[in-house]
Structures are given as C-alpha cells and as structure tokens.
Amino acid sequence: MVKRIFKHLKPKYFKLRVMLGMDDPCLTGEIVGAAAVFSGVFHKNIFLKGNFLEKEAIVKLGVNGRVRLGSFLVSAIRFIFYIPVMKAIVKLVKYYFKLNKQKKIQEDI
Numbered sequence: 001m002v003k004r005i006f007k008h009l010k011p012k013y014f015k016l017r018v019m020l021g022m023d024d025p026c027l028t029g030e031i032v033g034a035a036a037v038f039s040g041v042f043h044k045n046i047f048l049k050g051n052f053l054e055k056e057a058i059v060k061l062g063v064n065g066r067v068r069l070g071s072f073l074v075s076a077i078r079f080i081f082y083i084p085v086m087k088a089i090v091k092l093v094k095y096y097f098k099l100n101k102q103k104k105i106q107e108d109i
Contacts, residue, residue: 004075011065014045019058021051028052 018035022028032050039046079085 002079004079007075009067009072011063013062013064015060015062016046017058017060018046018048019051019056020048021054021056023055025052 020028020031022031028050029052032048035048039048080089
C-alpha cells in the first residue's frame with residue numbers, strides 16, 4: 001500500500017552533485033569512499049567529488065517529474081481506509097483525547 005503511494009511521487013529525472021571537504025583530508029577520503037559505494041548501488045546520476053584542501057560542502061540537486069494528484073489521492077485514501085491502518089488511527093485519536101482530558105482535569109485542580 002505505501003509503495004503504491006510513493007510510486008506516484010517518484011521523479012523521472014534525478015541528478016545530485018556534491019563537492020565535499022573536511023578539516024582532515026583523511027576523513028574526507030573516508031566519507032567520499034563510503035558514499036561512492038552507495039552511489040553506485042542507488043543511482044548512476046549521483047556525482048561525488050572530494051576537496052582535500054578546503055573545508056566546504058556544495059550540493060546541487062536536480063529533480064524533474066510530475067505528480068498525478070488524482071492517482072496519489074486515490075492511493076492515499078485507500079491506504080487510510082485499510083483496516084489495520086484505520087484501527088491504528090482510531091487508537092491514536094482515542095489516546096490523544098484521553099491525554100487532553102487528563103490535562104484539563106489537572107488544570108482544574
């Protein structure tokens with residue numbers, strides 16, 4: 001159910017460029033190396049460059065796509081009225097009103 005909701009929000013185009021520099025060049029290398037592993041796994045449009053001379057963080061993000069509001073709303077409403085989710089929402093609302101009632105009683109005393 002949740003996957004269906006996020007499917008309607010997924011961008012068609014995604015590009016991330018990061019230039020990262022820390023005080024310690026060793027730390028910069030470790031961060032860039034760890035991020036390079038994940039950038040290969042997650043997306044090919046993630047570019048990461050290390051600046052070993054200066055402390056800086058420059059991030060450029062490009063996202064393009066469209067959200068189909070009708071499809072998103074239908075999926076969201078179906079998710080809200082799904083029985084286990086509805087039971088959890090009812091429990092949260094009851095708990096919220098119980099807390100407010102206790103606060104009002106304490107204020108009156």
